[in-house]
Amino acid sequence: MNTPVGSVGVVTPQKLVFEEALALDCGRSLPRFELMVETYGQLNAAASNAVLICHALSGDHHAAGLHSEDDSKPGWWDNCIGPGKPIDTDRFFVVALNNLGGCKGSTGPVSLNPDNGQPYGPDFPLLTVGDWVRSQARLADRLGIRQWAAVIGGSLGGMQVQQWAIEFPARIRHAVVIASAPELSAQNIAFNEIARQAILSDPDFHGGRYYEQGTVPSRGLKLARMLGHITYLSDEAMRAKFGAELKAATPAFNFDVEFEVESYLRHQGQSFVDRFDANTYLLMTKALDYFDPARDAGGSLVDAYRAAQAKFLVIAFASDWRFSPARSREIVRALVAAGRAVSYAEIDSQLGHDDFLMPIPQYHGVLRTYLARVAEEGP
Amino acid sequence: MNTPVGSVGVVTPQKLVFEEALALDCGRSLPRFELMVETYGQLNAAASNAVLICHALSGDHHAAGLHSEDDSKPGWWDNCIGPGKPIDTDRFFVVALNNLGGCKGSTGPVSLNPDNGQPYGPDFPLLTVGDWVRSQARLADRLGIRQWAAVIGGSLGGMQVQQWAIEFPARIRHAVVIASAPELSAQNIAFNEIARQAILSDPDFHGGRYYEQGTVPSRGLKLARMLGHITYLSDEAMRAKFGAELKAATPAFNFDVEFEVESYLRHQGQSFVDRFDANTYLLMTKALDYFDPARDAGGSLVDAYRAAQAKFLVIAFASDWRFSPARSREIVRALVAAGRAVSYAEIDSQLGHDDFLMPIPQYHGVLRTYLARVAEEGP
Numbered sequence: 175m176n177t178p179v180g181s182v183g184v185v186t187p188q189k190l191v192f193e194e195a196l197a198l199d200c201g202r203s204l205p206r207f208e209l210m211v212e213t214y215g216q217l218n219a220a221a222s223n224a225v226l227i228c229h230a231l232s233g234d235h236h237a238a239g240l241h242s243e244d245d246s247k248p249g250w251w252d253n254c255i256g257p258g259k260p261i262d263t264d265r266f267f268v269v270a271l272n273n274l275g276g277c278k279g280s281t282g283p284v285s286l287n288p289d290n291g292q293p294y295g296p297d298f299p300l301l302t303v304g305d306w307v308r309s310q311a312r313l314a315d316r317l318g319i320r321q322w323a324a325v326i327g328g329s330l331g332g333m334q335v336q337q338w339a340i341e342f343p344a345r346i347r348h349a350v351v352i353a354s355a356p357e358l359s360a361q362n363i364a365f366n367e368i369a370r371q372a373i374l375s376d377p378d379f380h381g382g383r384y385y386e387q388g389t390v391p392s393r394g395l396k397l398a399r400m401l402g403h404i405t406y407l408s409d410e411a412m413r414a415k416f417g418a419e420l421k422a423a424t425p426a427f428n429f430d431v432e433f434e435v436e437s438y439l440r441h442q443g444q445s446f447v448d449r450f451d452a453n454t455y456l457l458m459t460k461a462l463d464y465f466d467p468a469r470d471a472g473g474s475l476v477d478a479y480r481a482a483q484a485k486f487l488v489i490a491f492a493s494d495w496r497f498s499p500a501r502s503r504e505i506v507r508a509l510v511a512a513g514r515a516v517s518y519a520e521i522d523s524q525l526g527h528d529d530f531l532m533p534i535p536q537y538h539g540v541l542r543t544y545l546a547r548v549a550e551e552g553p
Numbered sequence: 554m555n556t557p558v559g560s561v562g563v564v565t566p567q568k569l570v571f572e573e574a575l576a577l578d579c580g581r582s583l584p585r586f587e588l589m590v591e592t593y594g595q596l597n598a599a600a601s602n603a604v605l606i607c608h609a610l611s612g613d614h615h616a617a618g619l620h621s622e623d624d625s626k627p628g629w630w631d632n633c634i635g636p637g638k639p640i641d642t643d644r645f646f647v648v649a650l651n652n653l654g655g656c657k658g659s660t661g662p663v664s665l666n667p668d669n670g671q672p673y674g675p676d677f678p679l680l681t682v683g684d685w686v687r688s689q690a691r692l693a694d695r696l697g698i699r700q701w702a703a704v705i706g707g708s709l710g711g712m713q714v715q716q717w718a719i720e721f722p723a724r725i726r727h728a729v730v731i732a733s734a735p736e737l738s739a740q741n742i743a744f745n746e747i748a749r750q751a752i753l754s755d756p757d758f759h760g761g762r763y764y765e766q767g768t769v770p771s772r773g774l775k776l777a778r779m780l781g782h783i784t785y786l787s788d789e790a791m792r793a794k795f796g797a798e799l800k801a802a803t804p805a806f807n808f809d810v811e812f813e814v815e816s817y818l819r820h821q822g823q824s825f826v827d828r829f830d831a832n833t834y835l836l837m838t839k840a841l842d843y844f845d846p847a848r849d850a851g852g853s854l855v856d857a858y859r860a861a862q863a864k865f866l867v868i869a870f871a872s873d874w875r876f877s878p879a880r881s882r883e884i885v886r887a888l889v890a891a892g893r894a895v896s897y898a899e900i901d902s903q904l905g906h907d908d909f910l911m912p913i914p915q916y917h918g919v920l921r922t923y924l925a926r927v928a929e930e931g932p
Contacts, residue, residue, distance in 0.1 A: 200806040300806040360791035360814045367815045368779045375772040393754040400747045412739035425843050427579040427679040435739045436746045464804050
């Protein structure tokens, strides 16, 4: 097999079925659910080398490797997961999944509602980060993993990591929280709200029942994604990538593309419409808005973290304005006040929030060193 | 008359008609145009005490005073313009107008096209900051003002001030550029592009001919305005104003308003739809995107400013992330390199870009002191 050096090679996703009902924070429950999962590396005999990867807003179970030998696009975190890579599949058994409510094969709004045989659509319950973590605990049980060596995630993924440490303290040895926050800011919520209004007000949304109508709320989903991309890049990175110069010598005086950044955003928006579900997007933004471990602990983040036992590695990126280093330092300060062991790295970076997906040497160096120690120490 | 202390009192807007054709940067021309204007204070015999106020994206001619004795809402910059106020109408003759292309009475997309008696709509030409300044020069001629004591504007208004200094150096003694930029950044353009796409893709937009259709692209215009508001406030100000706390004790698990910032944005968006025209909004964002005096001077901002003769006062606000102090310092550095006289003040502030409309003592103190000297020095 001719796979790139350091690649996990060709991987086959599995759909795991969970027949026991899952109670949800909203008060409803799912009678059964399915999770799409990929694993890389080998679980050792003690089942002590398992690492869970939690994905961000638009991520999925395909974190590393290829889906066929002539697949041109590897998984979304392939630069970080593989033999000899920072998340080293020669040492760790790595588990990645599409979260519940997703649109890449796990049970979500696109799935058929067993009550009526129709797609759930807007009847699919809104979920919380806690709901995800509880479904991931079922996955751990299924795989025979009593305790994760580490749970790792960036952005919304980092919120799942925090929730794991708080809710299942005995089941996670290390919590790696990357480019994340202890809760959304009002500005973060504002961006989410505009994205949601774009989708909800699209006439093709039909109250979320667009599958039956044969439509797609493409205008709204496209706008939502364009808006997201503004928050993923720093102003400086946008300037470096696209400049602010007209493509032509003089203005066209119409609404065609006149600046590089316009064609970038339109392209990103359109390609997202072709691969993502609007109801899932709405659900993901709500899970972000709701995440607030301090609220669940009487208003104190310190008290929330007191429940945790894991050691923490917190990583932030200097150019990230979506979840800035200041937000990561809030996490670190509260962890220290709660008496938790925590390491913190602030990475020099240019791109913005998207840097957590990039193979920045300083960043991957920190991850590699930390995880090498995790692999050596054992449970 | 019982008006507030320091108020210019009840004012009556005038519609001035300009019958001579105006050639535009797009290559087309307007055969005639009208401008809605308000003036405050008295023009002196030498016509040397006139001050022009240039408005920002959604501003208009009603900058100060009331429209009737029981008017509950004064003009948009009433805290700064009036007897004894920083822009002192006891000393200055202050002129404010609704820019060409606007929707508050000046000729714009809502106006009737003399060619066919129908509203211009999308046939109204896209304008540049230069077009505005040239129409404002016609206004100065009409009012008998050969040279402005000062031209003053915030945000997009500050771009008009720069253009005045560059294009009509003999007609402006002082240029007061507030919370502005020498051109948009790629991120600024990205926000504008998403706002435009929201309007252009609204099925009720009908290619801009919604007047004839009896519709209003309210969904798109609402989204555009919500998006604007994100850029007008700092993250910290949003947090201070709205917090990031749920209004209820627990999530509602639906798409109703759950956070204060959501109701604020929905309200701002909806009230904007009731008072602003979508074609004008599109036009204003394009004028912003096109502003780039360096481009017009072979790529050098310094060379662009060499044409100016005015003295400059540049003011920026620490918490402004739409047009940050760094952008104002670009203006200042280029002015210094071009040999121009320039004063610069960076105001401690909390709110963000909207601070340029606020009566911050340090800010109004700088304006007051500077303009008092302008009034004393004479032409």
